[in-house]
Amino acid sequence: MNTAFQHQTVSRAAVRYTGVAIVLHWAIALMILSMIPMGWWMVRALKKPETQQLAYQLFQIHKSIGFAILALTVLRIVWRATHKPPALPSGMKLWERFLANATHIAFYGLMLILPLTGWIYVSSGWAIATDRPLDVATSWFGLFPIPHLPGLEGNRSLAFGAMGAHSYMAYGGAVLIALHVAAALKHQFIERDGVLAQMVPFLRAGKAAHGTSGKGKTSGLSHGFGLALVVMAAAIGWVLHLPPPLAEQPSSVEAQAEPTTTTPQSPASASQANPAQTDVQTAPVQAATAPVWVIDMASSSIGFGGTHAGNAFNGRFEEWSGDIRFDPANLPGSKAVILVKTASARTGDATQEGSLKNGEWLNSTRFPEAKFETTEFRALGGDRYEAKGTLSIKNKPLPVVLPFTLKMEGNKAQVDGALELDRAALNLGMFSDPSAEWVSKTISVKIAVSATKSDS
Numbered sequence: 001m002n003t004a005f006q007h008q009t010v011s012r013a014a015v016r017y018t019g020v021a022i023v024l025h026w027a028i029a030l031m032i033l034s035m036i037p038m039g040w041w042m043v044r045a046l047k048k049p050e051t052q053q054l055a056y057q058l059f060q061i062h063k064s065i066g067f068a069i070l071a072l073t074v075l076r077i078v079w080r081a082t083h084k085p086p087a088l089p090s091g092m093k094l095w096e097r098f099l100a101n102a103t104h105i106a107f108y109g110l111m112l113i114l115p116l117t118g119w120i121y122v123s124s125g126w127a128i129a130t131d132r133p134l135d136v137a138t139s140w141f142g143l144f145p146i147p148h149l150p151g152l153e154g155n156r157s158l159a160f161g162a163m164g165a166h167s168y169m170a171y172g173g174a175v176l177i178a179l180h181v182a183a184a185l186k187h188q189f190i191e192r193d194g195v196l197a198q199m200v201p202f203l204r205a206g207k208a209a210h211g212t213s214g215k216g217k218t219s220g221l222s223h224g225f226g227l228a229l230v231v232m233a234a235a236i237g238w239v240l241h242l243p244p245p246l247a248e249q250p251s252s253v254e255a256q257a258e259p260t261t262t263t264p265q266s267p268a269s270a271s272q273a274n275p276a277q278t279d280v281q282t283a284p285v286q287a288a289t290a291p292v293w294v295i296d297m298a299s300s301s302i303g304f305g306g307t308h309a310g311n312a313f314n315g316r317f318e319e320w321s322g323d324i325r326f327d328p329a330n331l332p333g334s335k336a337v338i339l340v341k342t343a344s345a346r347t348g349d350a351t352q353e354g355s356l357k358n359g360e361w362l363n364s365t366r367f368p369e370a371k372f373e374t375t376e377f378r379a380l381g382g383d384r385y386e387a388k389g390t391l392s393i394k395n396k397p398l399p400v401v402l403p404f405t406l407k408m409e410g411n412k413a414q415v416d417g418a419l420e421l422d423r424a425a426l427n428l429g430m431f432s433d434p435s436a437e438w439v440s441k442t443i444s445v446k447i448a449v450s451a452t453k454s455d456s
């Protein structure tokens with residue numbers, strides 16, 4: 001596709017676009033050509049269980065290429081504004097100039113607005129396929145996160161409108177590409193005026209002289225027409241895709257941080273959480289008289305794992321602290337309180353890390369800390385123990401039992417424990433993924449603590 005605004009009066013018409021303009025043209029063209037079938041396929045593949053996982057992975061690639069197109073388009077506009085392109089061949093008819101100019105400006109409009117509508121859509125944190133909140137962070141080819149546009153989270157109408165515009169512009173763009181390619185081929189093989197050679201370095205320039213005209217009376221009009229086409233496609237897509245009113249769902253992802261009566265929760269998870277909570281509230285609080293242990297953070301860790309889109313993931317919390325008082329001979333006087341910074345969850349995958357902090361998962365902005373507080377220690381024989389306690393994530397207490405082994409040598413101790421958590425009982429991701437289509441219901445937690453007994 002040629003550069004827009006290109007057919008202006010030039011005093012000395014260049015024969016070719018500059019190398020940078022040619023590279024940008026073909027890079028963007030190839031990316032757009034891949035994006036349209038990719039977008040088409042992934043939207044459909046998402047609905048079938050056998051292709052869902054691949055579709056999910058493609059989403060990240062689609063978003064990454066889309067952002068590359070956006071960045072390169074901005075670069076291309078800057079380049080175009082500062083470099084004169086070759087003029088149109090002098091023999092072109094008025095209507096041909098009009099159409100050429102309109103098509104080119106429409107391409108610029110599409111290359112900017114199409115990725116922007118994609119960005120708006122993902123920033124809304126709402127999946128139109130399931131009509132539910134689904135906040136997926138964007139990681140640019142897994143290298144760095146790209147933030148959501150602010151203030152759009154949980155906006156359902158915006159999600160539907162933006163994706164309607166996105167899809168109309170994308171398929172409208174396919175029609176435009178077909179016209180553009182047809183015009184280029186006509187120039188090459190029928191007119192033989194060398195227009196294609198301006199963008200394809202190895203083609204020989206044609207017979208026709210390049211004119212100096214092109215701006216003239218029709219230029220403003222054709223640019224207006226080209227832009228109007230894009231805006232019209234976006235507006236029609238937006239309006240036709242507006243969703244029907246939603247009766248009983250909360251309006252934002254944030255609302256899902258707290259379980260509500262409308263939150264889908266399996267009967268099993270509900271019955272698991274409630275009676276147990278009562279137990280914990282009535283459990284006697286013990287006085288901690290056992291010696292204090294200082295955690296060696298460098299050789300201690302709190303890890304977690306599960307599956308995501310069919311693949312295993314493992315992560316750890318980078319920031320946490322613990323107040324441990326423990327004596328195997330004085331279990332009633334032993335106590336541990338562990339505080340974990342929820343924003344410090346790391347899995348090595350920027351998308352997962354971004355999503356973990358979000359509203360319906362750990363909601364780190366509102367609930368920066370998770371807490372595990374023991375209520376009772378029990379000796380199980382040998383070096384085996386268990387700690388009963390309360391795990392509070394997003395201020396929701398859940399009773400848990402942590403079995404662990406204890407190895408003591410002098411004033412050093414090594415504790416290794418593991419437990420499995422049902423994320424439904426902790427209200428993690430229960431609105432967007434209640435049936436564990438993406439993320440396993442069971443999350444395993446592993447704790448390794450090295451500590452030294454304090455003298456004090």
Ligand code: HEM
Nearest residue numbers: 032035036039040043063066067069114115118119167170
């Ligand atoms: C020029 C760049 C782009 C092109 C040509 C393009 C093209 C497409 C197409 C053809 C679809 C399928 C629409 C349908 O059948 O309903 C699609 C869907 C999608 N696009 Fe893009 N896209 C571009 C940029 C972006 C960007 C930058 C993002 C995000 C940052 C994005 C996010 C998405 C998402 C999330 C969907 C699936 C929506 C759903 O859940 O159904 N796209 N895109």
